[in-house]
Amino acid sequence: MYTIKEVASKMNISEHTLRFWAKSGFFPFIKRDSNNTRKFSENDLGWVKIVKCLRSVGTENKSIKKYIDLCIKGDSTIKERFEIIKSTKLKALQQMEELKKQLDLLEYKENYYQNLIKNNLNDNWNPINKIHESESLV
Amino acid sequence: MYTIKEVASKMNISEHTLRFWAKSGFFPFIKRDSNNTRKFSENDLGWVKIVKCLRSVGTENKSIKKYIDLCIKGDSTIKERFEIIKSTKLKALQQMEELKKQLDLLEYKENYYQNLIKNNLNDNWNPINKIHESESLV
């Protein structure tokens, strides 16, 4: 059993966010001790993990709640949950592609600047006009 | 020269966001026509591209503005810009790793559900307790 602080550091999520998620109904099974303190079980960590996963690929909280509710509803919703996971995976793959593109651009930029530095460019030009050119990336 | 609408569809960014970014000072070189309408040049598209890139890897708008201002300031800031791009690239690589992990989890989940469906599981159990178990992922 873990306190919210332990879960926060274990999962690299802020305590604030965990409380916010808890209040949003994302962790319906968490028990409290006699002091009303949340005690996360190993299973609860699983829930935190899937919520973190959905969140990190951009699923909005409303949809996460829906997924959680489907889970609670039981096996009759398995197919629906399967579809959600499939489309989420697709979305994540698209994000991966997008991220790769952005990484390419950053790499291009990195080389571009490195080259400027290496060749010790002197910079006596009008910033407004010239940067405009030199920064062109299209 | 492109209207904001054309840029929006070309770059897959909403007109709203483009105006918001423009107001934030991200595109300092955009010209207006006689009707006060923004006309994006090819170069301006380059700026949109780098802003989109920085934004999509989580750079906050305040920092993007700083980068833009460094660009405007000229070559004396090249080293600083180089460092920004380098650390942004690093951040993007970390995001890539994180995304891969989340994809693994989604794949696990996908298989898990597929298996349940394939084996035509009957589901006469208490949802609260049993899902709790079956969903465990840790």
Added chain:
DNA sequence: AAGTTGACTGATAGTTACTATCAAGTTGTA
């Protein structure tokens, strides 16, 4: 010529998902 359509404008309000601040309660140690 008058009217309608469509694209643009800035201003302002609303939304999402945190994120920070606060006062208050409990427990362990000096």
Added chain:
DNA sequence: TACAACTTGATAGTAACTATCAGTCAACTT
């Protein structure tokens, strides 16, 4: 007994959009 270190919920604030609105202007239609 005091105080430090945790927890709690409530509330306010923030970032970055996102939507709505009223208004301008040009081009086309009737």
